[in-house]
Amino acid sequence: MARTVVDEQLFAGLRQGDRAALARAITLIESDRDADAPVAKTLIERCLPHSGDALRLGITGIPGVGKSTLIDALGLQFIAAGRRVAVLAIDPSSARTGGSILGDKTRMERLAQADAAFIRPTPTGGTLGGVARRTQETIVLCEAAGYDRILIETVGVGQSELDVDRMTDLNLLLMIAGAGDELQGIKRGIMEAADLIAFTKADGDAEARAARARTDLKNALTLLPPRDSGRHPDVLLTSAITGAGIADLHDRIDALHQEDVASGRTLRRRHEHNLFWMHRSLEESLVTALRNSARVNAALADLERAVQGGTKSPFQAAAELLDLFRKGGAPLL
Numbered sequence: 001m002a003r004t005v006v007d008e009q010l011f012a013g014l015r016q017g018d019r020a021a022l023a024r025a026i027t028l029i030e031s032d033r034d035a036d037a038p039v040a041k042t043l044i045e046r047c048l049p050h051s052g053d054a055l056r057l058g059i060t061g062i063p064g065v066g067k068s069t070l071i072d073a074l075g076l077q078f079i080a081a082g083r084r085v086a087v088l089a090i091d092p093s094s095a096r097t098g099g100s101i102l103g104d105k106t107r108m109e110r111l112a113q114a115d116a117a118f119i120r121p122t123p124t125g126g127t128l129g130g131v132a133r134r135t136q137e138t139i140v141l142c143e144a145a146g147y148d149r150i151l152i153e154t155v156g157v158g159q160s161e162l163d164v165d166r167m168t169d170l171n172l173l174l175m176i177a178g179a180g181d182e183l184q185g186i187k188r189g190i191m192e193a194a195d196l197i198a199f200t201k202a203d204g205d206a207e208a209r210a211a212r213a214r215t216d217l218k219n220a221l222t223l224l225p226p227r228d229s230g231r232h233p234d235v236l237l238t239s240a241i242t243g244a245g246i247a248d249l250h251d252r253i254d255a256l257h258q259e260d261v262a263s264g265r266t267l268r269r270r271h272e273h274n275l276f277w278m279h280r281s282l283e284e285s286l287v288t289a290l291r292n293s294a295r296v297n298a299a300l301a302d303l304e305r306a307v308q309g310g311t312k313s314p315f316q317a318a319a320e321l322l323d324l325f326r327k328g329g330a331p332l333l
């Protein structure tokens with residue numbers, strides 16, 4: 001009984017936009033404690049009908065490109081336009097490394113003090129599916145708490161752009177002119193996940209270099225196939241220090257969002273993403289269950305030896321392991 005009361009209080013506080021309640025709710029869904037799982041599940045179910053109206057914007061770039069500084073400036077623009085801004089950080093690599101430097105409040109000083117902003121640092125550890133689940137559930141909680149601009153910061157390390165692209169409505173890629181990564185980015189497929197690209201730190205001596213880089217990149221991008229939106233990413237110049245280009249960036253993001261909502265792209269992407277994560281989560285859970293199966297583990301070393309020794313085909317061994325898993329009546333998740 002006590003649990004339900006706490007839950008109701010938490011839900012009510014969250015719906016009123018109370019930041020402490022939101023922070024507690026997020027801690028609950030990040031928790032690994034079995035006792036928290038049903039409370040977290042109910043909370044998400046209650047919040048879901050109140051979510052979905054926000055713009056979910058991915059912001060990607062290598063460390064040092066200026067993500068925090070730009071989010072600080074852009075976030076204030078959103079607030080000036082009457083929006084409420086939540087900044088989340090996701091680091092798919094934290095599933096492997098257990099550490100991250102994203103979502104650091106001290107690096108978003110002005111935004112951290114704004115009443116209409118909520119900043120949440122990266123949760124660390126867990127599987128990739130776990131990181132994705134927590135991020136998406138956190139988005140739902142933030143939206144139910146009245147945040148209508150959700151900025152999702154991620155470090156640009158290849159695969160993570162593609163994962164973030166499957167959680168967001170629009171993606172902004174940040175680059176530094178002259179860092180030599182303009183064309184590298186094209187090679188690595190990073191551009192394919194970008195709706196907008198900004199060359200950061202376009203101030204002082206770097207301004208002219210950034211302008212040249214912008215022209216070069218715009219030309220190069222026309223050679224690539226357009227994104228699913230039918231658009232090539234626009235390339236902008238920004239300086240979070242002087243403020244140049246930030247208002248423009250803000251307006252461009254809003255215009256693209258309006259266009260995508262009107263055309264149905266936003267909704268279509270969200271539906272596709274939900275299916276993607278359902279399947280990804282299913283696969284990850286199955287593999288975990290398989291690896292935890294006592295029968296599978298008992299037979300694994302022998303089968304590995306047989307495969308290495310060439311006395312059994314890898315496919316036959318895999319089929320036998322799967323058979324053992326099925327026969328084992330592995331507990332369903």
Ligand code: GDP
Nearest residue numbers: 062063064065066067068069070201239240241
């Ligand atoms: P992050 O690692 O991508 O979050 O990058 P930061 O936002 O922490 O910025 C890295 C460094 O670049 C810091 O020393 C910033 O002061 C500096 N920086 C960020 N934005 C700008 C900018 O617009 N102009 C200049 N000149 N420096 C910037």
